[in-house]
Amino acid sequence: MHRLGIARAGKADPAEGRKDRTMHPELLRPNRDPARTPLRLPAIAAPEAQERRREGRACRLPADWIHDGGLRAFRADAGHLGRSIAALKLYLALVVSQDAAPPAGEPGSILLSYERIAALSGLSDPLICAGKKALVERGLVTTCGERPGGTIAYRLAGLGPAAGAAHLLHAGPDGAGIAALHGLTCRKAPNLAALKTYLLLNACGSDPDGVVPLDVDAAADLTQLSHVKILAALAALQGLGLVDTLPSPARAAERPRLRLLPLR
Incomplete structure (x- = not known):
């Protein structure tokens, strides 16, 4: 799934993108500085990181x-931040809940109640509702009415035979809360950057050891985050135990090497 940065058909006119970034200075990326100090964080010992990966299920x-x-649509400006974070937290909760046995005749359905989603993600009922609406509007999720016990059948779009799919590792007992999602509250813009960066890293795929090189330029284009925000997001993800930074060449600030760890 290493397709990060590949040009895709149907993208907006580059001139429009430049105009938009001129109107929104926070979207501008700093010029490359080959001498910039690379991302340096305390690395998790390799045996411990590999053990964590073995604990996860795909x-x-x-x-x-x-x-x-598609991650560009989840914005951090006023009126959108909480809904955007709620949508991505709900999306991750749905991804890790796919192994639940679907009802007969409904392959791919994920049956979850608001209570279960709240336990997994830390979202309140209003935020679950707002996040669900955002995902449905963007065509990322479909739902099928409320069932007995207050459960709703969800389906993730884009998992057909011809669709591109990656894998995300999840660790922890079934039904247990996901501490990382509980820690990413819906009121702070850096939390949205962390969620977008984590989803992007997992979508890129990794080698058997979970290692993925991140092209920060391409990531900035796909997430509409600045370089500074992406590097801050990586630090936040490491603090949550979701990624580990690996040794990189001295001038590799634009392409840090990371090991993906299970969502827990």
Whole structure:
């Protein structure tokens, strides 16, 4: 799934993108500085990181929408931040819940109640509702009415035979809360950057050891985050135990090497 930065058909006119970034200075990326100090964080010992990966189970992650720039739609400006974070937290909760046995005749259905989603993600009922609406509007999720017990059948779009899918590792007992999602509250813009960066990293795929090189330029284009925000997001993800930074060449600030760890 290493398609990060590949040009896709149907993208907006580059001139429009430049105009938009002129109107929104926070979207501008700093010029490359080959001498910039690379991302340096305390690395998790390799045996410990590999043990963590062995604890995880693989969940299918629809990847085409991420490679097509779909993460740009989740914005951090006023009126959108909480809904955007709630949507991505709900999306991750659905991804890791796919292994639940679907009802007869409904392959691919994920049956979850608001109570279960709240336990997994830390979202309140209003935020679950707002996040669900955002995902449905963007065609990332479909739902099928409320069932007995207050459950709703969800389906992730983009998991057909011809669709591109990656895998996201999840660790922890079934039904247990996901500490990382509980820690990413819906009121802070850096939390949105962390969620977008984590989804992008997983959509890129990794080698058998979970290692993925991140092209920060391409990531900035696909997420509409600045370089500074992406590097801050990586630091936040490491603090949550979701990624580990690996030794990189002295001038590799634009392409840090990371090991993906299970969502827990």
